[in-house]
Amino acid sequence: xxxxxxxxxxxxxxxxxxxxxxxxxxxxxxxxxxxxxxxxxxxxxxxxxxxxxxxxxxxxxxxxxxxxxxxxxxxxxxxxxxxxxxxxxxxxxxxxxxxxxx
Amino acid sequence: xxxxxxxxxxxxxxxxxxxxxxxxxxxxxxxxxxxxxxxxxxxxxxxxxxxxxxxxxxxxxxxxxxxxxxxxxxxxxxxxxxxxxxxxxxxxxxxxxxxxxxxxxxxxxxxxxxxxxxxxxxxxxxxxxxxxxxxxxxxxxxxxxxxxxxxxxxxxxxxxxxxxxxxxxxxxxxxxxxxxxxxxxxxxxxxxxxxxxxxxxxxxxxxxxxxxxxxxxxxxxxxxxxxxxxxxxxxxxxxxxxxxxxxxxxxxxxxxxxxxxxxxxxxxxxxxxxxxxxxxxxxxxxxxxxxxxxxxxxxxxxxxxxxxxxxxxxxxxxxxxxxxxxxxxxxxxxxxxxxxxxxxxxxxxxxxxxxxxxxxxxxxxxxxxxxxxxxxxxxxxxxxxxxxxxxxxxxxxxxxxxxxxxxxxxxxxxxxxxxxxxxxxxxxxxxxxxxxxxxxxxxxxxxxxxxxxxxxxxxxxxxxxxxxxxxx
Numbered sequence: 267x268x269x270x271x272x273x274x275x276x277x278x279x280x281x282x283x284x285x286x287x288x289x290x291x292x293x294x295x296x297x298x299x300x301x302x303x304x305x306x307x308x309x310x311x312x313x314x315x316x317x318x319x320x321x322x323x324x325x326x327x328x329x330x331x332x333x334x335x336x337x338x339x340x341x342x343x344x345x346x347x348x349x350x351x352x353x354x355x356x357x358x359x360x361x362x363x364x365x366x367x368x
Numbered sequence: 369x370x371x372x373x374x375x376x377x378x379x380x381x382x383x384x385x386x387x388x389x390x391x392x393x394x395x396x397x398x399x400x401x402x403x404x405x406x407x408x409x410x411x412x413x414x415x416x417x418x419x420x421x422x423x424x425x426x427x428x429x430x431x432x433x434x435x436x437x438x439x440x441x442x443x444x445x446x447x448x449x450x451x452x453x454x455x456x457x458x459x460x461x462x463x464x465x466x467x468x469x470x471x472x473x474x475x476x477x478x479x480x481x482x483x484x485x486x487x488x489x490x491x492x493x494x495x496x497x498x499x500x501x502x503x504x505x506x507x508x509x510x511x512x513x514x515x516x517x518x519x520x521x522x523x524x525x526x527x528x529x530x531x532x533x534x535x536x537x538x539x540x541x542x543x544x545x546x547x548x549x550x551x552x553x554x555x556x557x558x559x560x561x562x563x564x565x566x567x568x569x570x571x572x573x574x575x576x577x578x579x580x581x582x583x584x585x586x587x588x589x590x591x592x593x594x595x596x597x598x599x600x601x602x603x604x605x606x607x608x609x610x611x612x613x614x615x616x617x618x619x620x621x622x623x624x625x626x627x628x629x630x631x632x633x634x635x636x637x638x639x640x641x642x643x644x645x646x647x648x649x650x651x652x653x654x655x656x657x658x659x660x661x662x663x664x665x666x667x668x669x670x671x672x673x674x675x676x677x678x679x680x681x682x683x684x685x686x687x688x689x690x691x692x693x694x695x696x697x698x699x700x701x702x703x704x705x706x707x708x709x710x711x712x713x714x715x716x717x718x719x720x721x722x723x724x725x726x727x728x729x730x731x732x733x734x735x736x737x738x739x740x741x742x743x744x745x746x747x748x749x750x751x752x753x754x755x756x757x758x759x760x761x762x763x764x765x766x767x768x769x770x771x772x773x774x775x776x777x778x779x780x781x782x783x784x785x786x787x788x789x790x791x792x793x794x795x796x797x798x799x800x801x802x803x804x805x806x807x808x809x810x811x812x813x814x815x816x817x818x819x820x821x822x823x824x825x826x827x828x829x830x831x832x833x834x835x836x837x838x839x840x
Contacts (some may be wrong), residue, residue: 273497280608284620290386291624298393300636300721300746301728303629307593308461309392309402310626313385314599315468316409316618319416320475320606325437326420326428328478335478336430340437342474347441348448349468350413354406355449356460357392361399363454363732 305360312353318346370419377415378614384408385618389625412614413438454733455693458726459523462516462592465599469512472602473569476506479609480565494561496554498609503550505605506565507572512598514576519588519595522580531582536646542575586767587644589726590633594641597626636721638784666802669820671829674796675836681758683714685750687787688730689723691764691799695826698737701763704834705739711837716743718750718760718787720768747787754791762789762797763826766804770811779809795819798829 274281298306325339384404391401420428428434445464452460480502487493521527546568553564583591604619606612634641669677678684686705692698705715717739723730731744745753754760762769765787772779773786789795795818802821804810813819822829 269496277608277611280611280613280616283613283616284604287617287620288624291389291621291626292628294386294390294621295393295625295628298629298632299395300632301731302393302395302398303593303633303636304458304461304589304726304728304732305398305402306389306392307589307596307626307629308457309398309405310389310600310622310629311461311465311468311596312402313389313405313409313618314596314603314622314626315464316381316385316412316615317468317472317475317599317603317606318413319612319615320603320610321437321471322413322416322434323420323428323610323612324475324478325430325434326417327422328430328433334481336433338474338478339430340433342471342478343434343437344441344444345467345474346471347438348445349464349471350409351442351445352449352460352464352467353445354402354409355446356452356457356464357402358399358406359449360457360732361402363736 305357308353308357308360312350312357315346315350315353318343318350321346371421374415374419377411377419378612381408381412381614382617384411385614385621389621454736455690456524458589458592459520462520462523462588462595465592465596466513466516466520468599469509469516469595469602472505472509472599472606473513473572474509475606475609476502476509477569480506480561484561494557496557499557499561500550500554501605501608503553503565503568505602505609506569507546507550508598508605509602510569510572511576511579512595512602514573515580515595515598516592518577518580519592523588527581529582529584535578535582539575539578542571542578546571546575583645586722589722590630590637590641590644593626593630593633597623597630600624600626666814667820669796669822671822671832671836674820674822675833675840677794677796678708678759678761678833679711679713679837679840681713683716683753683757684708684759684761685716685718685745685754685757685789685792687718687720687723687760687762687765687769687789688734689720689763689765689768690729691826693724693729693733694764695828697763697825697827697830698733698739700827700830700834702734702737702739704830704837705743707834707837716745716750716753718747718754718789719744720747720765720787723765723768747785751788751791754788757792758794760789760792760795762795762799763830764799766799766811767809769813770809771813772809772811775812781809789813790816790818793818796822798822798824798826800825 295306321342325343328335328339385408388401388405391397417434483494518527549564549568553561580591600619600622604616604623607616607619631641634644708715719730767781769787769789771790773781773784776782797814797819
């Protein structure tokens, strides 16, 4: 019990962020027209690619000779980049189609 | 100083994510929103590489590896995203989502090994809360990865629907054991954490596979959206692990928005999320049999007749579907619209929210061929106008015009709002064959007296139709 309470007070900023972001996330896309469902899903997909930052940290902290960390970290960086770059480019291509409607 | 800059960059990046998501839900600003979020992401990545310091104040190393990984991923990602056809967009999104999930799972694996190394294999020294976060990241990331891969395979036809009796039970058992094991690890900190860790990894892999396998292909966008929000939560776990606020913001933001989006998508189909997840279309096999018996005769229409009917109509409504997308017939379709308009026929398009393989699919396609935005009617508007429509031309759409959704409670799509095309005077259906649509059910509409069939590939049929109309 103590561990949990300690952890909560030690991470209260993070916990506040979680709670606020849940509301922001819901609020921000509350009134999206169904036409935009797919591009929005794709854009959100690119944004959770922020996990790449974790991959970079893992990679950057891997010691020489710790091959497990090196290989896993490298893979994680590649996959994370795929998620970010691919996600944003695909979204842009979808939205490009909307632009010409005038 | 440098750490302060990093904090500032993370703050800016978090704001761009929120702004980007906000703008993405508005048609006029969507593209800019995407670019803003991308810019924020680039900034955050670069700042992490050069400015990040761990608690001991040492910087990141292995720059060669990092940049090699970034370039490989960047090049492949760009090429794949540029080359993919419009019809294959949803599966591409699924694939990228899976990559993100795998990335989160890999981070968890490395951090777990790191942690057990530091404590020298002594389970007592492990911080249970950190362990919990690592496990959550592992489970959610892995499920998202394998689930997305199955969804990807299903959308491009490589993986078939597959379910067996008791599958839901087995699935629930999987997830129950997974969480029970995770709970045991965290609370009891038993010896041999490694073994439990990898058992959980395996269970998560299987759960992801069996979770998506029985869900019907037509529901894949909903599943992808759900898995998308899973990956968001997995990324947020990484945020807790590294005390990294931008990961946390981005992850939770996507987790929340993704969940809401999933629910909105279900609503567009008038189904509940639960119904999508457990009501796999296989359950409707009885209804399919019934509809087949009730089938009967359909009549074909010749090109010249179709051309005649359409050019002497007052109002023609075009209902596009996946068939139009596959045949890439959107340009010919626009051509047909212009030719008919030149003859004084009013032409409009009726767009069902889930026509095609993803919501908004048809709008994107028709916008590509310069069809004016005002001509695209949403379902409610279109349903009002069908009463005054002379000819409805259905181009490769099927389930979205199936009257069984209104009349047959046994039908798997019962309750889904449809385009009520049978209100119009005549209906011409262009399809490649009499085969049922994506949901695998027969369509009574095709056998109604006012309906006639025009078989053939949408593009070819439209070109021929266009030539006939010009001849009149």
